[in-house]
Amino acid sequence: MTTQNIYQQAVRDIYEAIAGETAVKTIKAQYNAVIEGRTATHETDVYWEFTDGDITYKTIIQAKEQVSLGELFTFLRIVRDIPGQVMGVIVTQPVYKKDIKDMAANAGIILYELFAPLAADVWEPVIGNVQINVDKAWVKEAKEQAGLGDELIQMNANPKYTFIYDESGNCVDSVQGVFDHYGKQSNAPADKLQTVVHTFAKSVFLQTNHELVPFIKLDNITFDLEFVNTNQMPGEEMLTQVLDKTLKYFGH
Known part of the structure; x- marks a missing residue:
């Protein structure tokens, strides 16, 4: 232009x-x-x-x-x-x-x-409609073992500060890191709005605020990805x- x-x-x-x-x-x-x-x-x-x-x-x-x-x-x-x-x-x-x-x-x-x-063009990724999906069957069993019944287990709601851990409790990534990965990999100008379903090759976990169930198993992360011309x-x-x-x- x-x-x-x-x-x-x-x-x-x-x-x-x-x-x-x-x-x-x-x-x-x-x-x-x-x-x-x-x-x-x-x-x-x-x-x-x-x-x-x-x-x-x-x-x-x-x-x-x-x-x-x-x-x-x-x-x-x-x-x-x-x-x-x-x-x-x-x-x-x-x-x-x-x-x-x-x-x-x-x-x-x-x-x-x-x-x-x-x-002429500067494209930036925009993330929306984020859903962090846990392994419901795993969570149900963990709550039963802890005697929690239907009690809710709270997690950090801010993706930027939601970290992902392996089975040994080591931090291996973050939800924001997943977003950044797709933002860097996509062919920005050619891409329209797309829905991403990110799964994990190995078992990963999210930290909670609950003393009896400090971690819960993560299933997948879904979100919408779109690129916007910031100019x-x-x-x-x-x-x-x-x-x-x-x-x-x-x-x-």
Whole structure:
């Protein structure tokens, strides 16, 4: 993805997130919009008109790889030519010039600054729907021998700190270690959501908090594994920031 497309995609993500926004009521949302101003017709990447129930707000959003004072003046003229409570948003790379940042802040223009990623895609494993399944028959027999009946035996619920032991009581792995193994082995970009059932070649055990049954036998661990591109900022998050800054600017 080129640098320019990063900002264009971010604007597209913001636009797509508008459909799910419930904090305010959307009146109109347009992509590649043409807007009628007081003196001229203007084109912008996104036009969003919404109301909080009392006031109607208008937001125009534009992607720009770089922002100069000249481009900021041009954008400001568009913002001021549209009647009503209008906020301008420019999605761009970080701006370091104080005069540009000050002018934007005073004029009611949000500079939404994004850092271009160092790599096109960075995939990270996401684990969900974890089930740690014990050997029920083994546990039942161990509880009967200890005279515990139906008493529950508590284990550590946090996978990161749940360790796995062999028959001699030696720590051989952890639940988090199992997750990490699959996260490293998979071909990340090509994989969709998958359900993993991890079994063990030898008998392994989990430590408990019970004095009479300090270990219980582990059967398998099942979990969902998905890879997420961490260079993609959720449109919902960006839209929320735009909305909050718009309402604050107009004294909501």
